Amino acid sequence: MEQNAREDAAGLVEWLAQDYGRELVHFITRRVRTTSDAQDLAQETYVRLIRLQRKDLIREPRSYLYRVALNVLFDYAAQRKAELTALRWLGNTGDSEQVIEDDVETGELRRRLEAVIQELSPKCQAVLILHRQAGMTYEEIARRLEISANMVKKYLAKGLKHCRGRLREWR
Secondary structure, three states: OHHHHHHHHHHHHHHHHHHHHHHHHHHHHOOOOOHHHHHHHHHHHHHHHHHOOOHHHOOOHHHHHHHHHHHHHHHHHHHHHHHHHHHHHHHOOOOHHHHHHHHHHHHHHHHHHHHHHHOOOHHHHHHHHHHHOOOOOHHHHHHHHOOOHHHHHHHHHHHHHHHHHHHHHHO
């Protein structure tokens, strides 16, 4: 049983890599510094897809691929920020306590925001992340997710309203 699941997972990832591999690397390249980083992050995206337990629940593989890629990019950005903060902290002994305090607050806000975003539907999550993090236009998002630009606006409004309301509750 587990062997069949692994073969199905490999088949799904192989199909996604074949059909969308170049497009995915291009998408990631626009958001990182080098093509080699983009290729590494695309590889990490495929690894995460292979590790999924219930691939049979994926209804829109292409959209899911990009959602996973955005998560990988988010983790990459957070790691780079942490590395830069560590370098800044090591080189700056005067206000190191403030740097650490700022980073703790930023990390907590990020965790809260991630939890709030997880409460949204997958489409709403994708629209919010593609618009806010990736900086894509309504039309680009509509093409990527195969929905209308009008639906992009509705999902974005719903997602932002939800996030603002939930974050206000935590203050």
